[in-house]
Amino acid sequence: MIPIPQSLFTLPIIPLLLFIILTEASSSWGLHGEGKKDMKLFVFGDSYVDTGNFKKSGSYMPPNGMTFPGKPSGRFSDGRVLTDYIASYLGIRTPLPYIYRNYVEKSKLENGMNYACGGTGILNTLFTDGPNLTTQIHSLQKQVQQNFYTKHDLRSSVALVNVGGNDFATFLQSNGALKDAGAFSSRLISQLCSDLKLIKSLGVRKVAITLIMPMGCLPQQSVNTSYRKCAEIPNEIAINHNKKLLHCISKLNFQSPKPVFVTLNLYNTFLSVITSTQRRRAKDPSLMNPLKACVNVEVDKEGELKYNVCEKPQVSFFWDQVHPSQNGWHQVYIRLKSSLRQLLQ
Structure with missing residues (x-):
């Protein structure tokens, strides 16, 4: 999702902070998953799954990261995000952000x-x-061509693909008419x-695509x-969009000898938790x-941002205006586990 305006302020990344981020991003935190040791996770989309690619954003500013890892780490949350939980389920470490690929030895990747990358979308x-979704996929495609990652x-x-929320936010903030939301969704x-299809053509074994959340x-x-x-109204837009996406996924799987695409229903799971x-x-x-x-943001008399954090972040559902808390x-994640089993089949 597009971060709230206060999250767009820049923050210089000093060498020490860079070291901390790389260390935390590559750390293991409860690897009790069901995957194989040689399994890899490639992540595409927006801030719901970004773990550090949007350097000049509030994700690198307090109070983000206060729960995990105890300091800002490039996640739009007080702690872990969807990517971390799925990586743990697969039994692997959370993959490092693409922007740090040249700062570590290949074994770290x-x-x-x-x-x-936070703030990005399909378009x-x-x-x-x-980088929009296509550009993100091209980054992996180039690495495959360079034998950075092999066919094996x-x-x-x-x-893992989570995308679409920022597209609708852009559409609505650009004075898009609600009557045109259906055409825009198509x-x-x-x-x-x-x-x-492009991800599949690269040889990826399974692709998990999220249904858009109840906006x-x-x-x-x-x-x-x-x-x-x-x-x-925003929820109705999301429902109609998800119907079209499910139809697309059904067609794509029908074209394959074995189903490649798995849907993760964020719409129902968000509503389930909230209800x-x-x-x-x-x-x-x-x-x-x-x-x-x-988290609520206020501007003091000097014009500086002040972040007021709720008393118990550990029991909140939303961290800020658009992002869930850890x-x-x-x-x-607990409610998605039954769907995640399909990734191992």
Whole structure:
């Protein structure tokens, strides 16, 4: 997703911080997964799966990373994001971000690579400097051509793709009419399906593609209901988009001897977590509202940004206006496990 405007401020990366980021990004944290040791994970998409490719962003500024690894690490969250959980499930270390490929020995990249970049999309978004999905895939394609990754590497690999939220954010912020959202979605699906075919053509064994989240449940949308419920129209747009994506995936799998593409239903899993939390909160009002952001940004008298963090980030669902917290991603991951089994078949 496109970060909130305050997250777009730049931050110079000093050598010490670079060392810390590389160390933390390559560290293992509970490798109890079910994959094989030679498995690789290639990640494409936006800030929901980015672990450090958007250097000049708030992902490298406090309070991001306060839960894990205890300092900013390039994740748009207080801790781990979807990529970390899926890597752990596969039994491998979280792949390093693409921007650090020349800073470490090749052995540090044996678990794959993360090409995802916050703010990007299927098409070009408001973040004009970021690589869109096609460009990200071309980066892997070039590395394959250079024998950086071999055909054997690809045959034992899994790709994770999360994209689309920033495209709709750009469409709506560019005064796109709601009546044209369906046509815009069809355009996105057409390009996304071409990109998925390109990933498959490289020889990747399995491709996990997420369905778009319920956009109306993001705090920046639910604020319009005083955080009582999700906004209906953005969710309807997401539902219609996901129907088209499922149709595309069905056709792609039908064209293969064995199914290559696996869908991860972020729409249903987000709603499941939010709904269950709201039910518990009805009995215990002390629980945090899952539709509210844990981090709120204010501007002081000097014009500087001040970040106010909720009392218990560990029980929040949303970290900021658009990104889940580590707890949020963990709850989503628990509900996705049954789908993740397909990646190992």
